[in-house]
Amino acid sequence: MTGRGLARAIGWAATGMLAGGCVTAQPYDYTNYRLHPPRSIVVLPPLNQSTAVEATYGYLTTVTRPLAERGYYVFPIAVVDQFLKENGLPGAGEMHQVPVEKLAEILGADAVLYVTVEQYGTKYIVIDSVTTVAAHARLVDTRTGLLLWEGRRVFQQSSSAGQSNLVAMAISAAVSQVLNTSTDYAHRLSPQLNVLLFSQKDRGLLYGPYHPRYDQPPE
Amino acid sequence: MDPGHGGQMTRAVWRPAFLMLAAALAAGCVRPTLYSWGQYEELIYRSYAAPGAVSPEMQIEKLEADYQKARSENKPVPPGFHAHLGFLYFQLGKLDQAQQQLETEKAQFPESAVFMDRLLSNLRKN
Numbered sequence: 132m133t134g135r136g137l138a139r140a141i142g143w144a145a146t147g148m149l150a151g152g153c154v155t156a157q158p159y160d161y162t163n164y165r166l167h168p169p170r171s172i173v174v175l176p177p178l179n180q181s182t183a184v185e186a187t188y189g190y191l192t193t194v195t196r197p198l199a200e201r202g203y204y205v206f207p208i209a210v211v212d213q214f215l216k217e218n219g220l221p222g223a224g225e226m227h228q229v230p231v232e233k234l235a236e237i238l239g240a241d242a243v244l245y246v247t248v249e250q251y252g253t254k255y256i257v258i259d260s261v262t263t264v265a266a267h268a269r270l271v272d273t274r275t276g277l278l279l280w281e282g283r284r285v286f287q288q289s290s291s292a293g294q295s296n297l298v299a300m301a302i303s304a305a306v307s308q309v310l311n312t313s314t315d316y317a318h319r320l321s322p323q324l325n326v327l328l329f330s331q332k333d334r335g336l337l338y339g340p341y342h343p344r345y346d347q348p349p350e
Numbered sequence: 351m352d353p354g355h356g357g358q359m360t361r362a363v364w365r366p367a368f369l370m371l372a373a374a375l376a377a378g379c380v381r382p383t384l385y386s387w388g389q390y391e392e393l394i395y396r397s398y399a400a401p402g403a404v405s406p407e408m409q410i411e412k413l414e415a416d417y418q419k420a421r422s423e424n425k426p427v428p429p430g431f432h433a434h435l436g437f438l439y440f441q442l443g444k445l446d447q448a449q450q451q452l453e454t455e456k457a458q459f460p461e462s463a464v465f466m467d468r469l470l471s472n473l474r475k476n
Contacts, residue, residue: 185399188395189395195429195430199428200383204429204462205429206429206462206465209437237464237468238464238468
């Protein structure tokens with residue numbers, strides 16, 4: 132590579148890093164959130180825009196922990212899901228149509244988290260594999276219908292991350308394929324997406340009442 | 351410059367710096383979790399991913415073990431844990447245990463009261 136070519140490549144890499152999030156984004160506007168701070172959150176099964184049918188429950192089953200550790204009461208996801216199904220709502224699409232005041236009445240939830248899984252799964256490109264999980268989440272107050280918070284994040288992991296050696300890459304891709312067929316790798320990466328989505332300074336959820344830092348600005 | 355004096359200076363600076371670092375680690379970077387999670391989320395995931403592969407009996411056994419472990423660590427189980435356990439007992443027709451778990455959820459997290467009362471009133475209707 133010529134000197135100029137190298138410089139250009141570095142320039143593009145730097146631009147990519149800037150676009151990718153190294154520049155601090157503007158803090159989220161928490162006005163509504165602070166006016167209507169929820170104690171409890173019900174997470175409905177997510178809408179699924181990915182091609183993987185298992186995305187809905189593969190992602191849903193990773194959301195309780197980050198929300199609860201943020202200090203909120205989180206309704207039992209499987210019990211809520213079953214309850215809504217038995218009451219004539221067969222899937223996520225129907226559940227997302229329920230008016231928020233109805234969710235307040237039936238469950239007593241202060242807020243509802245509507246999630247759309249936008250990408251979920253693993254792609255194989257020659258000897259590399261890339262797993263992507265992307266989600267859009269909206270937290271809505273059940274008494275007023277106001278949007279309290281929303282976020283959208285993508286998390287991606289390549290089987291060749293951190294490797295420059297072709298043989299190592301080939302082995303890693305093979306191992307990843309084995310892992311991916313026996314387990315749901317996108318499911319296992321979802322907690323890392325959730326850190327980006329829910330727990331980031333100035334963009335994530337505020338602390339809830341069970342957190343020692345409740346009523347303080349997020350870290 | 352007196353090397354001995356320099357050494358004392360270094361030590362005097364480093365000790366508070368070290369203590370601050372230790373305090374920072376203790377306070378934030380390695381903050382313990384609020385709850386003892388055990389296999390709560392993992393079991394729900396598996397019951398969706400492979401229905402039938404994880405029976406309610408097996409889930410109950412693992413969650414009851416998680417509960418004993420949490421108690422021994424003096425740490426609360428997460429929101430929804432007792433409600434889910436009650437739901438599993440209900441599936442087996444063990445209504446007394448189901449009722450007890452739903453009431454425990456409500457006592458631990460008053461935010462669940464509306465939903466738990468609804469489930470409790472439905473419990474013996476079927």
